[in-house]
Amino acid sequence: MKNRVIVYGYTSLGSKIAITLKDKDYEVLVVDFDEDNLLKAKKDEFKTYNYTLLNDDELISLGIENKIDSIFCVSKSDKNNLFVTLSVRNLNRNLKIISVSKTKAESKKLLVAGATKVLNPNDLGALKIYRNLTKPLMTKVLDDILFTKSDLNISQIYINKNSIFNQKFLKNIKVHKQFNILLLGIMDKELGDKFIFKTKGINHKIDEGDILVIVGKNNDLQRFRQYVEGTVNGTI
Amino acid sequence: MDFLEKIGVGKTAVTIICLFENDAINLSAVLGARTLDANIKIVTLVNNIEVESKLKLAGANFLINPNQISAMVASEYIGQPVAFDALYGILLNEDISAEVDEIEIVEGMQIIGFDINQIDFDDYNIVLIGVIDTKQNHKFIFNPTNIKYTIKQNDILIVIGYKSSIKELKTNFFNNKFLKVQDEK
Numbered sequence: 514m515k516n517r518v519i520v521y522g523y524t525s526l527g528s529k530i531a532i533t534l535k536d537k538d539y540e541v542l543v544v545d546f547d548e549d550n551l552l553k554a555k556k557d558e559f560k561t562y563n564y565t566l567l568n569d570d571e572l573i574s575l576g577i578e579n580k581i582d583s584i585f586c587v588s589k590s591d592k593n594n595l596f597v598t599l600s601v602r603n604l605n606r607n608l609k610i611i612s613v614s615k616t617k618a619e620s621k622k623l624l625v626a627g628a629t630k631v632l633n634p635n636d637l638g639a640l641k642i643y644r645n646l647t648k649p650l651m652t653k654v655l656d657d658i659l660f661t662k663s664d665l666n667i668s669q670i671y672i673n674k675n676s677i678f679n680q681k682f683l684k685n686i687k688v689h690k691q692f693n694i695l696l697l698g699i700m701d702k703e704l705g706d707k708f709i710f711k712t713k714g715i716n717h718k719i720d721e722g723d724i725l726v727i728v729g730k731n732n733d734l735q736r737f738r739q740y741v742e743g744t745v746n747g748t749i
Numbered sequence: 750m751d752f753l754e755k756i757g758v759g760k761t762a763v764t765i766i767c768l769f770e771n772d773a774i775n776l777s778a779v780l781g782a783r784t785l786d787a788n789i790k791i792v793t794l795v796n797n798i799e800v801e802s803k804l805k806l807a808g809a810n811f812l813i814n815p816n817q818i819s820a821m822v823a824s825e826y827i828g829q830p831v832a833f834d835a836l837y838g839i840l841l842n843e844d845i846s847a848e849v850d851e852i853e854i855v856e857g858m859q860i861i862g863f864d865i866n867q868i869d870f871d872d873y874n875i876v877l878i879g880v881i882d883t884k885q886n887h888k889f890i891f892n893p894t895n896i897k898y899t900i901k902q903n904d905i906l907i908v909i910g911y912k913s914s915i916k917e918l919k920t921n922f923f924n925n926k927f928l929k930v931q932d933e934k
Binding site for chain 1: 764766792796811816820831832835850879881892894895
């Protein structure tokens with residue numbers, strides 16, 4: 514089944530998000546309260562809903578409680594974005610809520626309201642300019658890994674109880690080299706979801722719930738994932 | 750144009766970054782700067798995607814569309830939040846423990862001519878992501894440890910590690926200390 518996501522606000526940012534997600538094969542529902550934006554979304558062939566999402570009934574009718582994977586709160590109104598973030602979090606504890614803010618104060622509020630991630634377009638743009646001026650070649654390589662559909666990708670593997678890495682030490686894992694895979698590090702549940710870079714001196718013991726972060730070619734990633742999970746068809 | 754000249758465009762300025770939220774102002778600055786200096790590096794913000802081709806035509810080298818970047822980040826994030834946070838965190842230097850950096854192979858480094866696998870990156874607590882081969886039109890070779898790769902001048906190694914480790918490795922490239930211990934046995 515396709516992952517279903519809501520884009521709240523078909524703004525210039527919202528439309529870009531919606532189109533990018535559609536390209537990646539997500540099922541995108543566009544919600545907006547602005548007629549012009551809705552028309553634009555319709556023209557771009559999205560399923561549209563004329564809602565403000567300021568009452569829970571609208572959210573529930575869209576399946577927010579169990580049928581939606583993520584919501585992007587990027588409407589033109591900061592207040593609405595904040596309100597919707599809070600309502601959604603209240604209805605569903607696990608859903609990914611991504612929002613956007615141009616100031617630190619606003620971003621803090623959104624995080625308190627329950628946003629999973631708040632992006633700051635100004636920060637991202639500034640970083641991009643800086644990296645392009647100082648290290649253009651490196652930037653291109655990393656952008657290829659992170660953003661494009663190139664063969665090289667970054668991926669994550671969730672460690673379950675049956676995983677062959679369960680109870681092993683991070684330092685002792687060498688097998689990924691046979692798969693032509695780079696092991697960058699691990700996200701540890703016990704250490705407050707902090708990312709541990711692989712080479713950090715501490716010899717970390719892997720257990721259930723940890724998440725490995727790897728980089729490699731798509732085929733190798735898939736083979737490695739199957740190997741680690743001990744299943745042939747296993748996915749996260 | 751007068752103002753651009755006054756601030757050094759056409760003389761001392763090597764780069765100009767145009768960041769107005771009004772594309773017309775950016776366009777005029779890009780055009781002015783390119784007229785005054787054929788070689789200056791011009792970076793500009795583009796707010797409306799339709800203006801992109803015009804800014805390029807006017808002579809901009811590099812265009813930034815913040816919405817486009819945010820959209821890419823947002824859509825990539827929901828697929829693999831942990832992996833993305835990890836690499837992006839390293840890039841943003843949020844995680845002070847490690848950073849992504851490049852090591853350029855310059856003249857005088859003793860490492861030139863050696864096989865890349867003779868360097869023990871693990872020993873430095875460094876992960877080698879790959880090499881940019883400058884001789885082959887900046888082709889990126891991912892994880893060259895499983896193949897034989899001879900290091901040439903002007904190659905760029907892309908690594909993740911602590912600042913101090915990367916610095917140490919760079920210094921050691923100038924003498925012979927980079928080789929794996931087994932070679933000394």
